[in-house]
Amino acid sequence: MKAKLRPRIDLENRTPLETVIPLSVPFVIFVDPCDTCNFQCRFCPTGDRLLMRKTRGRGHGPMDFDLFKKIINDISEFEKPIKVLRLYKDGEPLLNPMFAEMVEYARKKNCAERIDTTTNGTLLNKKMIPRIIDAGIDRINISIIGLDSKRYINFSKYKIDFERFVDTLRLLYENRKQCEIIIKINGDIISEAEKGEFLEIFGEIADGVYIEHIIDCWPNFNLKGVEANSKVGIYGQPLTSVSVCPYVFYSFSLNSDGTASLCFLDWARRLIIGDSKKQKVKDIWNSSILFEYQKMFLMKKRQEHPICANCSQLTHGMPDNIDMHAQMLLNRLIEYRTLS
Numbered sequence: 001m002k003a004k005l006r007p008r009i010d011l012e013n014r015t016p017l018e019t020v021i022p023l024s025v026p027f028v029i030f031v032d033p034c035d036t037c038n039f040q041c042r043f044c045p046t047g048d049r050l051l052m053r054k055t056r057g058r059g060h061g062p063m064d065f066d067l068f069k070k071i072i073n074d075i076s077e078f079e080k081p082i083k084v085l086r087l088y089k090d091g092e093p094l095l096n097p098m099f100a101e102m103v104e105y106a107r108k109k110n111c112a113e114r115i116d117t118t119t120n121g122t123l124l125n126k127k128m129i130p131r132i133i134d135a136g137i138d139r140i141n142i143s144i145i146g147l148d149s150k151r152y153i154n155f156s157k158y159k160i161d162f163e164r165f166v167d168t169l170r171l172l173y174e175n176r177k178q179c180e181i182i183i184k185i186n187g188d189i190i191s192e193a194e195k196g197e198f199l200e201i202f203g204e205i206a207d208g209v210y211i212e213h214i215i216d217c218w219p220n221f222n223l224k225g226v227e228a229n230s231k232v233g234i235y236g237q238p239l240t241s242v243s244v245c246p247y248v249f250y251s252f253s254l255n256s257d258g259t260a261s262l263c264f265l266d267w268a269r270r271l272i273i274g275d276s277k278k279q280k281v282k283d284i285w286n287s288s289i290l291f292e293y294q295k296m297f298l299m300k301k302r303q304e305h306p307i308c309a310n311c312s313q314l315t316h317g318m319p320d321n322i323d324m325h326a327q328m329l330l331n332r333l334i335e336y337r338t339l340s
Contacts, residue, residue: 001199006208007235008118008141008182011318018325021249022294022336025078026285029112030253030264031071032089033096034062039120039156041145042224043186043214045267046090047156051221057269062096063256067277068105071254074281075111085112089253090267094123100131107136114138120145122160124168129175137179142169144185144202147194155189166201173205180207187211188229210235215316217265219307233316243300245308246320248293252285260284262293263308270307291337298330 015027035058040047045055052058075082085106087093096102099117106115116139132140145155149162173181183206185198195211202209213236216228233239245263253261254276255269262271273293274284284290296305300323303309313319322329 001203001209003183003203003206003209005210006182007210007212008184009318011235014320017246017249017320017322018329021322021329022333023250025080025082026251027083028086028251029075029082029084029281030086030089030251031068032063032091032254032256033068033087033093033099033102033117035060035090035256036095037090037092037120038095038122039092039145039158041156042226045218045221048224055268057255057257057259058090058267060255060257062098063258065098065101067258068098068102071258071276071281072106072109072111074276076109077280077282078111081110082112083114085115086264087115087117088119089255089261089264091256092120092123093117094119094128100128100135103132103135103137116141118143120156121169121172122158122165124172126168126171129168129172133172133175133177133179139180139182140172142181142183142206144183144198146185146190147197147201166205169202170205173207176207182206182208182210184210184212186214188214189226213316215312217311217313217317218267219265219270219311220268228312228316233318235318237318239315240321241315242319242321243302243323244297244326245302245311245314246322247313248290248297249322252290254281262290265311265313266307286340291333294333295330298326298333300326 037046045051093099103115115137118141121142145152149160152158152160183202187195212234213229213232214226215234216223248262253264255261258275258277259272260274260276262273273289274287
């Protein structure tokens with residue numbers, strides 16, 4: 001097998017957050033190219049078309065390219081590039097017809113050390129692949145639903161020619177240049193034999209492959225027809241729980257309509273902290289709204305919050321654990337805000 005067994009996130013070269021908080025420049029900013037999807041997966045709120053129609057702020061569709069350029073220009077105003085520009089959040093990024101141009105614009109602006117995305121990969125084709133690669137993307141994470149066309153129909157209500165799909169991903173791998181290709185599948189919905197088949201097929205056409213587990217990470221959304229793994233986390237790690245959400249100290253998200261969410265899991269737009277159409281991205285990062293959320297977590301009051309109280313990401317998602325440093329970081333954060 002050519003590929004290494006490697007998950008989507010870097011579990012080895014992580015910066016101890018307690019040594020760098022507070023950050024003047026975020027590590028990661030999610031920018032959602034499109035908040036709709038061609039799939040209707042059972043484990044994802046975006047796939048529930050009726051729910052999306054009922055949810056205020058959802059169903060916006062592709063992000064306007066002028067808004068994207070404004071966002072990238074804003075990100076470029078930080079004193080140094082962010083570590084990762086993540087072109088992904090709620091929907092299928094490749095539904096935005098300007099996706100390659102987005103990557104190219106961000107690359108030319110040098111706003112981030114790395115640009116990546118996560119996609120179901122079914123919209124890739126011979127014409128699109130060289131456009132995206134030549135634009136300068138650094139990593140493409142591809143989520144596989146099953147190992148035949150029937151599984152795609154049953155699970156995501158989307159028809160594909162599976163063999164042709166594999167051929168397209170092989171073409172992507174063979175022409176990837178600087179881009180790293182990571183392909184993953186959920187192991188809780190396939191058999192042991194299928195796990196071996198997955199590694200056999202995709203291990204030859206990716207830089208990294210991984211078999212994940214189901215987690216119930218979406219706040220106030222019930223999984224349909226599948227159950228979260230109650231024994232291990234998403235990467236097979238033992239289940240642990242942290243009191244302090246680490247993500248709010250190094251990342252935030254910009255939805256396809258320009259609104260800013262505290263969390264990359266804010267599918268229902270209930271954790272809005274700003275609006276990039278009206279504010280500078282840097283001002284959102286330095287806002288009093290975000291500061292109050294950070295204080296709340298460091299004061300270990302997460303259980304009092306109606307959205308964040310029962311976050312499975314903090315038990316199943318392998319978050320950084322800064323609980324033991326909470327008081328020290330709270331003091332440091334308040335001092336930093338007072339001086340700035």
